[in-house]
Amino acid sequence: EVQLVESGGGLVQPGGSLRLSCTASGFPFSRSGMSWLRQAPGKGLEWVSGITSDGRTTYADSMKGRFSMSRDNAKNTVYLQMNSLKPEDTGVYYCAAQGVRGQGTQVTVSS
Numbered sequence: 001e002v003q004l005v006e007s008g009g010g011l012v013q014p015g016g017s018l019r020l021s022c023t024a025s026g027f028p029f030s031r032s033g034m035s036w037l038r039q040a041p042g043k044g045l046e047w048v049s050g051i052t053s054d055g056r057t058t059y060a061d062s063m064k065g066r067f068s069m070s071r072d073n074a075k076n077t078v079y080l081q082m083n084s085l086k087p088e089d090t091g092v093y094y095c096a097a098q099g100v101r102g103q104g105t106q107v108t109v110s111s
Helices: none
Strands: 003-007 010-012 018-025 034-039 045-051 057-059 067-072 077-082 091-097 105-109
Touching: 003 091, 018 034, 018 091, 018 105, 034 067, 034 077, 045 067, 045 077, 045 091, 057 067, 077 091
Parallel strands: 010 105
Antiparallel strands: 003 018, 018 077, 034 045, 034 091, 045 057, 067 077, 091 105
């Protein structure tokens, strides 16, 4: 069974930083691409970033230069480093793989 567990969300002021983590199990992590998605209040699901099995990353335009995704295959974990956060980055952040997404972690950017 694929399981994805996110952590690291919280309340941060505009301009601040957070690092999200997602620990995976139940599938061959090192050979799998991973994604981060988010859902802002009252809006649909939005793709944030992706990482291939060999570590190549891609980002949505609004996150380029501010967000950085990485992976640690020894820990079956992907990370999302988020810098220069804006109020519009508020939402629930999910990691996804193998057609499954986790339960999400809340990120709130507010002064």
